[in-house]
Amino acid sequence: MRILFATGNADKINEAAQILEELGHSVEQLMSEAERIEFDEPKNLGLEGVALSKIEQARAMIEGTESADCAILVEDSGIFLHAFDEWPGANSSDVEQELGLDGILDLLTEEQDRGAEYRAVAVLALGERVWKTSGVCRGRISAEKLGGNGFGYDPIFIPDAGDGRTFGQMLAAAKNLISHRRAAMQALAELLKTPSK
Ligand code: IMP
Numbered sequence: 259m260r261i262l263f264a265t266g267n268a269d270k271i272n273e274a275a276q277i278l279e280e281l282g283h284s285v286e287q288l289m290s291e292a293e294r295i296e297f298d299e300p301k302n303l304g305l306e307g308v309a310l311s312k313i314e315q316a317r318a319m320i321e322g323t324e325s326a327d328c329a330i331l332v333e334d335s336g337i338f339l340h341a342f343d344e345w346p347g348a349n350s351s352d353v354e355q356e357l358g359l360d361g362i363l364d365l366l367t368e369e370q371d372r373g374a375e376y377r378a379v380a381v382l383a384l385g386e387r388v389w390k391t392s393g394v395c396r397g398r399i400s401a402e403k404l405g406g407n408g409f410g411y412d413p414i415f416i417p418d419a420g421d422g423r424t425f426g427q428m429l430a431a432a433k434n435l436i437s438h439r440r441a442a443m444q445a446l447a448e449l450l451k452t453p454s455k
Contacts (some may be wrong), residue, residue: 259384259450262288263331264297264316270333273434277443283448288316288330299334301348305379306390308348309334313383329384335438337411338371339399341366347377350410359403359414372398374415378438380446389449393441400424408433 261283263271268287275285299308312332320326336350338384342365346353353362366372376395381388397417405413405426412433413426419436420428434440 259283261285261331261382262316262320262325262328263333264288264312265333269430270439273439274331274333274443277447278441278450281447283329283450284330288320288325299348301352303348305336305348305377306381306392309379309390313381313388313405318364319382323331327385329382331380331382333378333380333439333442335376335378337374337415340364340375341370354410357440359411361397362411363402363414364415366399371425375439376411378417378442380439380442382446382450391442391449393438393443393445395419395436395438395441418421 261274261278263274263285265271265287271285273285273349278285280351285301297312297426298362300311301308309332312334314331316332320328321332334348338344338347339362351428357365360410376397378393380391380393383389395417397415397420400414400416402426403426405428407430413424415425416422417425417436420432425433
């Protein structure tokens with residue numbers, strides 16, 4: 259199937275392509291008049307709500323174009339700190355911009371739970387069919403910022419499946435093997451392998 263990924267992030271496209279092209283699907287960026295798309299993101303609806311809203315917006319965008327019969331893929335992700343109830347979640351990027359990573363480290367006192375997890379939701383829509391998957395990467399928040407790789411919360415996130423370094427200290431290839439996005443895309447690939455009824 260020809261899949262149009264509604265994201266401006268080239269790394270996400272490469273990662274999805276790596277996983278889904280093995281199954282014979284093609285993955286391309288969904289473009290709007292050769293420009294990157296700005297979606298409305300109703301963050302109060304949570305990751306899945308944001309993803310489903312983006313699907314509807316992307317559908318409206320390709321209606322009546324030569325891409326109208328392509329599948330649309332969206333992915334939304336965020337970090338969830340155990341010390342705070344389901345926060346910042348879908349608001350991760352806003353919170354990161356407002357507080358900065360130092361501000362987030364300051365919120366966590368020594369007694370507080372430093373557990374955290376990244377979550378990703380992937381939604382693929384083709385006509386009336388919709389496939390939804392999610393992925394989780396569990397870990398904890400470090401005491402200080404470490405490493406300059408990755409983006410967002412990576413310098414303060416130590417994955418449980420790693421060797422004690424933050425994602426910021428790991429190469430992209432190593433992160434991508436255990437990331438929440440990898441898990442969501444892998445689950446999507448598994449679903450697509452299952453013959454439809
Ligand atoms: P998006 O869904 O990729 O736009 O991510 C939303 C926000 O969640 C990002 O701006 C980051 O703040 C955070 N986030 C999601 N995934 C990651 C990740 O893999 N590393 C670091 N931050 C992430």
